[in-house]
Amino acid sequence: MKLYILTDLEGISYVVREEQTSPGSKEYEEACLLLTREVNAAIDGALEGGVTEILVNDLHGARGGFNLIPEELHEHARYVTGGPRTCRMAGLDESFDLAFMVGYHAMAGTQGAVLDHTMSTRVIVDAYINDRKVGEIGIDASILGYFNIPVALVTGCRMAVKEAESLLGNIEGVVVKEGFSRNFAMCLPPVKSRRLIREAAKRAVQRAKEFKPFKINPPITVRVKYSHPNYADIQARIPRVEREDSRTIVVRGEDLLDVMRILGWY
Ligand SMILES: [Zn+2]
Known part of the structure; x- marks a missing residue:
């Protein structure tokens, strides 16, 4: 079974402030370590569930992802990194059976969500696909759906998981923090988030046949x-x-x- 993992930074446990998401600070370096370890937890769980091949796409950052820490990477996966990108979803094709979204966030304008935005905090107010308001969870799920790949696991703040469930149904969701406001949250300790992610990832793979791709009908x-x-x-x-x-x-x-x-x- 082949798994495609999409990663973002705003939905990682203990990441709540802007300076944690932009390169050039000690806070960012620390957030990258938290990200890498949550991705590793998802990989461990997926392998326990029976996945045999994993591709991880490091997506955070306007010009392409370069956030995962090389020396910390799990050996049982391959990684898409860097940019500017010729394709945001490099390496994605119909041979994948399942997808995970690790560290995802709610769409722009979601009250009580941590670091909510849609593609760019300052640039985009709202986005709609066929009149349905979407954020990055919906946009990326629709691209995965085009390739007939269902999303099985989403991790992030309470509102991100709620958004994913309302769009994708009964997926595995891991709530790693609850927002009081955009940069203010109650968080699980990262070590607990990682355990929950590992357990949910295993369940997600075992439930693989239950999930449906998010298909958008043309036009x-x-x-x-x-x-x-x-x-x-x-x-x-x-x-x-x-x-x-x-x-x-x-x-x-x-x-x-x-x-x-x-x-x-x-
Ligand atoms: Zn991001």
Whole structure:
């Protein structure tokens, strides 16, 4: 059984502040270690559940991921790292059976969520796929769904897991922190988060046949509302991007990957 693991940083246990998510600080280095160890816990659990091949995609960061700590990496996986990227979901194809999202966060504007945003904290206010409001969980699940790969496990704050369950149904969710507000949360100790992730990852693999891919039926319409007209101005110069109003653009198409590629999300 083949597993694709997508990783982000904002939904990792004990990561609650902006400085923990941007390179160049001691806080960021520490967050990267927490991330790497949570990913390792997910890999351990997946292997216990019967997965034989694992590819990890380090996705945090605008220009591509370079967050995992090489010397700490689990030996039973391969890793997609670096950028700028020619494809956000490099290495993904229909040969994978299952996907995990480790360290994910709720969509922009979610009250009580830790570090909520959609692709960019400052740039995007809302995103919709076929009129359904989505964040990164929904966007990435739709790309996985295109390849018929279901999401089996999501880890993050309480609101991220709630968002995943409302979109994807009865998946395995691990709540590693509860937000009081955006940068203020009650957290599990990382050692406990890792144990819960390992146990949930094992269960997720054992339940693999229960999960359904998140499929979006064509025609596809993706609508993005930006925080400032300048961002919409830049996007509207790209062919096939329609301007809806001062701050909103729309991309339409028959093929989800085609639309996601135009937006830079695939
Ligand atoms: Zn991130």
